[in-house]
Amino acid sequence: MGKRNRIYLLIYAQIVFDIPLLLRNNYHLMVLNVAALNIIVVIGLNLLMGYAGQISLGHAAFFGLGAYLSAVLTTTYGFPVWPALILAFVVTGAVAYAIGIPTLKLEGHYLVMATLGFNVIVYIVMIQLDAVTGGPSGFAGIPHLRMGGFVFNSERKIYYLFWAISILVLLLSLNLITSRVGRAMAALSHNEIAAKCAGVDTEKYKLNIFVISAILASLAGSLYAHYITFISPGTFSFFYSLQVVTMVLVGGMGSLWGSIFGTVLLTLLPELLHAVKDYNVLIQGVILTGVLVFFPEGLFPGILEAWRKRRVAAQQETAPTAKAP
């Protein structure tokens, strides 16, 4: 990780941990807590999209697997919270591995469809297997997260925990992409064949990154379950998968800082647009399409680029006038 990223990260952490001091309203904290969880999912997904060149439309399923596995293990089988959470992400990772093997080998966009199909299967199982999952009416009574005797049961406590985890995930991911593995992945996303010729085991990297991103989604899902203490299948439908993909695209594929911008923006947006709830789907579609058509590199990098151009133009304008007298 470069020096610049280290400084950004410090500033970012400072801002993040100052925000709750300014917010009195629990509802605002709740929205931000959800944003922190989304950031964990989106960073994982961006590693896959930006560095392995693959799109998954099934991350809601991994998010959901984490949530339901955690919920069932703790509530039904009496597991302690943290071991349940770890077991949940081990299982989710194994599932992702099993799906990744056949689909990542293929060229084209099979992963898009296979993950989407997987999302639908998981969603249907959540609804139909009601003896285990509680069916369409959901699963209630999930215990809160706890550390020793400390229970994370208020929005404020949760805020610090979730944002600390999301910053840790960001730090590890920044480290990953600037390491040897990260450079190999960047090569792979640029030109898979060239990377292969240069000795990068592209299949292994793609599979590993897919599993990592699924594990991050699962982690976020488990945290979500223990935070809200009630889950129902609706949260884990295909629409959530699409939302997180949109967040990555808005922030720019391959830009982890962009992902944070995209996630926070798109998590807050529906809250601001509460009055026009029926238009929510439409707005989501317009944002996704608009960004892809006009800013294929992402809205965040697009804005940065425009700003840099203006600065350069301004400098060029001032230069001749300085010479004139």
Place this chain on the structure above:
Amino acid sequence: MSFTLQLFQFFVSGLTTGSTYALIAIGFSIIHNATGIVNFAQGEFVMLGGMFMVTFHSVLKVPLVGAFFLAVFCVAIIGVLLERGPIRHARSKEILVLVMITVGASIIIKGLSMIFWGKNPMTLPPFSGETPLLFMGAAVMPQSIWIFGITIFVVTALHYFFQRTVTGKAMRAVAASRRSAALTGIPVDRMIFLSFTLSGALGAVAGIILTPITTTSYDVGAMLALKGFSAAILGGYGSMPGAVVGGLLLGVLESLGAGLISSEYKDALAFLILLVVLFLRPSGILGRGRLRRV
């Protein structure tokens, strides 16, 4: 009812839905061959076909045949708009970006449909009554006959179009190699335009003939797109005969699975089949493995 008769009944109903899957799969193939992208909005075309038909036929009281063609025309226009709008103006022509644009477009179509038509399911009366016909002891709905008939007609017409007409051959040439086709003077742009028109129209036909059986609502598109895509993969992506075989096979397997195993997991079964095919034989039943040149 004897077991064989029951099986036969499942088989017939499977062929009915399978026919519409085949039409959706062909729509996928046509756009894929012309542009290399997976058009996610294919399922929305099907939904729109049903919706427009309900509007024209049941609300505006346009006679059946007229409403049919009007609905097909409207959806074809929407197919064209998709191509002329976002796909053509995309700054990046990377396949992955274009695929995601069709995903975005499908969400827009879904959102608009929800606003225009509301959230309630809509239904259409069957084309010719509801008295089942007895065929070898099994009850067959007249609408099923319509579906078979129209599907066979459409597939035959498409076959003729692609094999015998100059335009159809030009479209196949574009599918084989866009560059060589352009070099021989084929207007590639117009062929792409045509492929979206055709896919829109095909989706509409599938939606119109299916609606009397399954009803329709603003949110059925994604599921139908996935079924059609699974069918296309099953048969061999990009191949027309493959799309037909895949569609019918998927319909029958799904119907047998729902009847014999569990109807709750009917939709999951289609994707299980998709995953198994991707695992065992990614080129599909009729597809040939492709070598990639570097």
